[in-house]
Amino acid sequence: MSHHLAGRYTLALSTYRKVLANQPGHAETQHLLGLALFQAGHAALAIPNIRRAITLDDAISQFHNNLAAVEASLGRQSVAVDEFLQALRLAPQDAECRSNLANALKVLGRLGEAERQCRLALIFHPASPEANCNLGAVLHLAGRVVEAAAALRRACTLLADFPQAQNNWASLRLGEGEIAGTLVLCRRILALRPDHRGAFSNLALALQHIRRLRQASDCYGRAVLLSAEIETFRNWLTCILYRHDLDKTEIGRIHREFGRICSIQAGRLPLGAAIRSPRLRIGYLSSDFRDHPVAASFWPALCHHDRHDFAIHCYADIASPDHATDLFRGKADVWTDINGLDDGAVAERIRGDGIDILVVLAGRFDRNRLQMAAWRAAPVQISLHDVATSGIAEMDYIIGDRWLLPRHGKEFFTERPLRLPQFYLGHLPQDLPEVDSLRRDGPAVFGCFNNPTKISAPTLGVWGSILKALPDSRLVLHYRDRYTCGLLREPIREALLAAGAQAEQLDFAQADQDPGTFLRRYNDIDVALDTWPFCGSTTTFQALVMGVPVVTWPQGSMAANWSESILRGLGLDQLVAASAEQYQGIAIDCAQRRREWREARRALRQKLANSHLCDARRWTGHLERIYRAVWRRACHG
Incomplete structure (x- = not known):
């Protein structure tokens, strides 16, 4: 034990193995060997020894507690919860174990249960820094910021x-x-x-x-x-x-x-018997079935799926459902709430449902589970609405179009590319703000409402040159309330000034706004400037909805080519640059012809509404043809 307590794990492991060579049925030594393996960074190797200890003596709570900790470290939170509960049956007043259980429940998104376990731990041990710490984390995730801050202050006071x-x-x-x-x-x-x-x-x-x-x-x-x-x-x-x-x-x-x-x-699922069905079963996996840009783009497709040929299953990881969640639930043939389930449990559910094609939506973003593809829960697996490769060998396909996934592109993909005629699918809501197409006097106003993290140093260099060439023009930057942060705002200002802009040309909008107010803001913008190497997509569509031209410079990667795809789909090739100099020239030309562009705003909105970008029936038909083709390929090898 002395080697173990001192952190000399190699020596401790050698000692425990010698003991077990003579006494293989010694439960405590099996447990300690597993614990030492875990603490030495070999979590997966630790499990057999701790399970062996439990088989030899299942009445010791610490064995279950430590097994749960190992399982949790490997991401198997559901298994960890079961073991923590078993430990608490044996030692119900163990505050540390309850706190650890709360942490596992928190990771699973079962916040109500997690809060209850934290408060029970504090009944048994009111001065527990760990229980207060976990309670603060749970309350923060639940959106109860003031209570969370109080709990975390208590934790830090109890243990500096x-x-x-x-x-x-x-x-x-x-x-x-x-x-x-x-x-x-x-x-x-x-x-x-x-x-x-x-x-x-x-x-x-x-x-x-x-x-x-x-x-x-x-x-x-x-x-x-x-x-x-x-x-x-x-x-x-x-x-x-x-x-x-x-x-x-x-x-x-x-x-x-x-x-x-x-x-x-990822675990390995047992091979199940094929479940035959007259309809192809499509499983959509997402945390974005809520008020979210991905949901707004995907909703029209869900509404137009052919339910005679396709059964639509939605696997929803939604911590806080909203009105949009209710709409998606109502459109699914089968709705499965996976909030609170770990990846293994979700994979088993998908396999048990006999899903033919699993579609992972926007896998790298938010709380989405890109990693689920590694479980091979479905025979065919597709990445949709992501902006690059998953890197996962088990992800079979990624969907884009000829601009997002050019045939001879140099971008790396583990997936086989599939191309729609036009990838972006937009939707024009009924309550859109009016387009202001009246001629306005005054200098040109450029704008960028993209996420400011997308604004690279080369982008700022070109923008500064544009402002220098048009010294009376202005640039409006807006994204939620992000520009209230001086650490973000001031380096952008300094880079623009260094590139030739003047301070009075820069307008950092700092107030968060509701969607309608946000869109109306485009009425004050003459030309929208896109970013690179990560361009806009939703913001590009929104600018065009308001009749504002968007200047973009694609960089030969999926993340950089969304605006090009949208603009070329509308026949606005003249807004797509092939160099920094061309980007600057297009932006200046649009600014100088801003009155013509403004007079054409209503026509541009109508052109967008009548285009393939807003034709959900056509778009969904093409998507379904892709699904049929890859399923035939899977069935025939």
Whole structure:
């Protein structure tokens, strides 16, 4: 035990194995061997020994508690919950075990149960820093920020140097947009605990928020090296697409590593008997069946699916359902709420439902489960509404169009590309603001309402040159309330000034707005400027809805070509640049001809409404032809 307690795991493992060679039925030594393996970083190898200990003596709560901790570390939260509950049957007043159970329930999204376990732990041990820390994390996820802050303050008061409580406090501040405070907290934690994965992850998110993308990417990489936690890795996959200084080879390498980790962590499902059905069973997996841009784009397709030939199953991971969730639930043939289920349980449900084609929507974003493809829960698996490869060998296809997935493109994909005639599908709601097509006097107004993380240094250089060439013009930047953050706003201002702009030309809109007010803001914009290497998509469509021309420069990657796809689909090829000089020239030309563009705004909206981009029936028909084709291919080898 002395070697084990001192962290000399190699020596401890050798000692335990010698004991077990003579006494293989010694339960405590089997348990300690498993625990030492876990603490030495070999979680998967630890499980057989701890399970053997439980087989020998299942009445010791600590055996179940530690097995649960190992299972949780491997992402098998449902199994962990069962073992924590077994431990509590044996030791119901174990506050630490209840706190650990709460953490597993929190990861599963079962926040009400998690809060109950935290409060029970605090009844048995009111001064528990861990229980207060976990309660704060649960309340934060539930949106109860004031209560969460109080619980985390208690945790930090009870134990001053408590990195996990400080990191949960950093998460709360990050969620509230307090970037400077988050940076200070994370760096303080890492000074005490240089191996704290959560602090690296939060630091990366904060740095990404303020466009320090190289530093953010480094922090994600450090976090993943410490523990290959899937959510952190998915965030890293998004971050690298914002970077202009990263070549396609390195982006491909990071995606392949993600795929490798997913394949290692995924379980292997037993082969089930084929379930024959007259209809092809399509499973849509998403956390975005709610008020969300992906849902807005996908909703028309769901409404137009041919229910004679296709049975539509929706697997919804929605923590906070809303009115849009109710609409999606009503359109699904089968609706399965997977919130609170771990990946293994979801994979078994999909396999049990006999899904023929599993479609993962926008896999790298939000709470979506891109990693589910590694479980091979369905014979055919497709990535839809993502912006790059998944990196997962078991993801068979990715859907785009000839602009997003050019036939001789150099971008790396593990998936086989499938092409629709036009990928983007938009929807014009009934309550759209009126388009202002009246001629206006005054200087040209440029605008960009994209996520500011997409605004690269080369983009700012070209924008500054445009403003320098038109010294009376203005640039309006707006995205929710992000520009209230000085750490984001001021470097953008400085880069634009360095590129030739004047301070009075820059307008950083800082107020968050409802959708209608946000769209009306386009009436004040003459020309929308797109970003690269990660361009707009929803914002490009919104600008065109309001009749505003969008200037884009595709970069030869899926993430950079969405605006090109939309514009060329509308026949607006003249707005697509092939160089920085051409981008600048197109933007200046549009500004100089702004009165012509403004007079054509109503016509542009009507052209959009009549185009294939808003023809959901046609779009869905093409999608269904793809589904039939890949299913035939799967059936015939």
